[in-house]
Amino acid sequence: MAEMSLIDYTKFRLKPNGEVREIFKGVNRIHILSCGKCYQKFEEENEEEYTQLLKILGKEYKKIAGYTKIDFLCNNFLSKKKILSSDLSNCDSVGVISCGLGVQFVAKLLERKPVYTLADSVPQSGNSTSEVGYHGISLEKEKCAGCNQCYLNLTGGICPITDCPKSLSNGPCGGAKNGKCEVNPELDCAWVKIYERFKKQGKKLTLESVQIRDYSKPSLELKSDLSLQNQTLRGEGFYGGLYPLEKKEETKDKKIENFPEPKTAVIFLSQHTGERAKPLVKSGDKVKVGQKIGEADGFISSPIHSSISGKVISIETRVHPVSGRKDLAIVIENDGENKFDPSIQPYNDFENLSKEDLLKIIREKGIVGLGGAMFPTHVKLSPPKRIDTLIVNGCECEPYLNSDNRMMIEYPKEIFVGIRIVQKILGVKEVLVGVEDNKPEAIKSLSNFLDKSSLVEIVSLKTKYPQGAEKTLIKRILGREVPERGLPLDVGVVVLNAGTIFAIYQAVVKGVPLLQRVITVSGENLTRSGNYWIKIGTPFKDIIECCLNKGGGERFLEEYELKMGGPMMGISQESLDSSVIKGTTGLIILRKSLVKVSEERDCIKCGRCVEVCPVQLYPLYYGFYGKKGDLEKAISYNVESCIECGCCESICSSKISLLSFIKKEKEYACSSNKA
Amino acid sequence: MLAVQIKPEEEILPKISGKKLFIFVCLGCQEVYFPREDVERFINNLREEIVGKALLDYLCNREFVGEYVKGYSKQIERANVILVFSCGVGVQVVSSLLEDRVVYTGCDTLYLNGFQGLTSQEFNCNQCGECYLNYTGGICPITNCPKSLLDGACGGAKNGKCEVDPEADCAWILIYKKLEKIGKLDILKKILSPRDHSKIITESLSREEIER
Amino acid sequence: MNFSEKLKSGKFLITSEVGPPKGINIDKSLDEAELLKEKVDGFNVTDLQSSVMRLGSLAVCHLLAKRGLEPIFQIICRDRNRLALQSDLLSAYVLGIRNVLILTGDHPVLGDHPEAKPVFDLDSVSLLKVTSGLIEGKDMKGNDLDGKPDFCLGAVVNPGADPLEPQLVKMEKKIEVGARFFQTQAVYDLKKFEEFMKKAEQFGVPILGGIVILKSSGMARYMNEKVAGVSVPEKYIKMMAEAKKGERAKVGIQIGAELIRDMKDLCQGVHIMPLGWERYVPELLKASGLD
């Protein structure tokens, strides 16, 4: 790694001792809130300022009635919860150790209590004409004062506003000695630097025209507009989340087509949350389309069916696309006869089936959540609590993917029938179909079939990732907060993916088990991107062969990144022998970037991960303690609540592979829970 | 946080006309602040030859840019001008890494309230180095009053609104009300001005660098 | 002939400096200046030099003008924003001031009120441009003035700066926006000064070389170490070091005179900065043959 230095941009320091003592003279019982600091290398969790405060106070420390450390105190949303839940009843005032932002926020929040600041902000700009300086989302020495009339093009890329204490924009003042600034000899003269930079470029310093800075820039209006826009976007619907590039144009208008049947299908026995199914066939057996070849093992499990007709050639381990580990699969050779299993019979009188019968069909036909999580649907539909609302999830907030979108466009009628079936099972009247507003066609197509008398409502949602996650969707549509470690049913809601609803329709009305699903194949340089009905068990190699001109040759995985699912939550594939499972929403094929930056770097406490985590976690700790190997500590920050949406990792300014730490920690938490 | 705006065409086009360009686009602050579409449009409308383009986030991180500079060295070699779309920090980092190359920015940068915190918000802090909040009921007189008055209102407020920006509340009226609410009006007697402006210079220079 | 006309005449010019006191007792300074009335072509009045609070330049210039001396009003950008700067220039004109020397100014942290807020709304180049505008009858925003002032505008340059190039670029810029003469930082190293003059000649604007009388070898060393663009040659330091206490002024004057004599052929005049030694200026002029 290149020799680098991280500048400590901590924004506050304790006030001078005398001033601190003076403040304490005026209080009797004070609660101390201390910010965990930002923009410094995360080296250890320390409470340096607080310790120092105690030292300064001597005996007076007894006046401290309580102490709370809060990370990123200026994160109004999270900090508010924390402050209001700490016990402030026995104090007459609150002392804050943070920069001015934290203090002002607390003072406003606790309007009726005197709030004291025990710290002073540390100036960042180093320059008197611009009090405020910004260091980017990094800890480099370059700064910008946001003058809104960038001079860098005239100065060889060196900022005269922040680097020159007089902010001279027309050349040096002439006071530099040995290249050092006259105001502070520790600084290099900005204009000598500029001169030298030009020399290196083989150019001469020329002052093109007389620069006169416009202090009325930027206008107050522009600033408040942008600021407001930013705040609304951030808070849109639910806390956290991101606005990744959507990249849906490529396949959004492509009709769903049938993908050629695989010559050999590799059907995993684990295609659902819970226990792996038990094989019902053995090598050499003949199987038909829709024949059950794996039996559910317990309540939280699901049966597996053959998607083609042919001969079982082996039951062996293959690389599973989710775990990346070898897992049991039934390998079937296609005989091309496409013979259907006799069990596939339409239920003509499905309207008259009982709730129990319906649930049995759904279970027998191997229906699981098709949004990616693959939770057995019959379990979800047998909630131990009363449910008042069904939410149909048509968000598909992952970039690139259009499978649900196309389903909603092409099969609206079927989806409504599916909804009716689920309504019956759950006994709910109210149904909300949440669709992101980047899918106007789907909204239109569904609306055409909307039965006015039913209580089904289509809700168009402003696009934001991960809106499609159950908890965020519930918050967004109903305003209900699913409790930490809780489930949707705790707030009376069941959420089902639009594709799953279609699968329910297929199972109940047509009697067809889950044999195929719609998958978006998209990415870069594809000759045949699109939305396809693809048989479960179709090897990835077949798909790449068909959709990428030059096919999946030897070096495919060196040149391309293959992700099952979308780019955010999708899982990178290491082997082309893996195959389509029930949870395969898409296959994304992207050229590997020319540049690979390493993913292990120090956290700089920029707070971005905290700001985007929809579950309101503090993901920086997962990386920090994960790297240290202190998994217990990571668990204490509630890692089990993480929904693995990937927001934190995707925004991390230090490109720390937070998700891989999180997965390790969750696994550890899981195993220690069991033990 | 910063917000980035694209520079007026008449300012940037003459600088790059007829040149071979290598373009860096930062996506780091894309979340809300970066005019991604404007930049795309601008680039697509360019008539100049573009020998290469790198999109990355956190252009302000020297290490990342360093990797890109290596990865794209051939294209960069062929360019006469490196054009950068990012905030001022990103541009400076690129130009410090490509010292002997002509690096231009296509953007102007401004900051939003509370930008030195973690997100744009209603509070702002000018990092004056001597926090006055203890005397003002936690309402910042430096940033909320356009004149940064320290010893009370100027007298220009009308119906509680600031004379400079009638959209804004007069900071000193807010302060008064707040102090009244917490029963601390006597604090107002304290004379707070003048400010020590030398702190901006002296304190911001005393930062230590931590070796990575 | 007033200063502006003399500039045009090509005569070798001599300017000196009046440093306003910290306080209001100004008579001594004025009297000292008056002694030089016939010998000197203009008096710079410094504007809160070195960021030390003092009596203002504008008032002192006015008093000099009243006594029939030719003041050169120094105005800096540290303490006034563009409104005040323009206004003070108009004031200067109605108070009888015709020459203005425009500088950026030192930073307040270097002076006796380090807590002060520096302004630097404009800098020397932009203020020169603005002043030229006033002379044309327009304020900075293009509004018409009711009556135009007329000034002879000057600026400064540091011939010993390293690197020199940026200084030259800026000098050219200053000329472009209205500077009609330059005064320089103190010169001791004639070779360097000659090189500078060779490069600056092309601009065709009169340059007055700066002269500071050495007071001691300590002062010389201090300047070498701290002051931008100043390098006192070892031989002068030695002369000062060897001088007896009572003789130092004499030696300093001797050195100054030598420099002035040599400069006569190099530049268009000298600018003497007595820094409290106003009383020795007549002697210096005499010794250098300029009397």
Ligand code: SF4
């Ligand atoms: S370079 Fe600027 S725009 Fe890019 S990530 Fe850094 S701070 Fe944001």
Ligand code: SF4
């Ligand atoms: S010149 Fe550019 S880098 Fe410097 S403060 Fe202005 S916008 Fe920022």
Ligand code: SF4
């Ligand atoms: S992956 Fe987990 S920790 Fe990270 S943002 Fe998503 S829910 Fe939060």
Ligand code: SF4
């Ligand atoms: S986004 Fe990355 S660098 Fe920033 S606080 Fe989170 S873990 Fe640390």
Ligand code: SF4
């Ligand atoms: S900006 Fe926020 S996180 Fe950083 S010191 Fe201030 S209050 Fe704390």
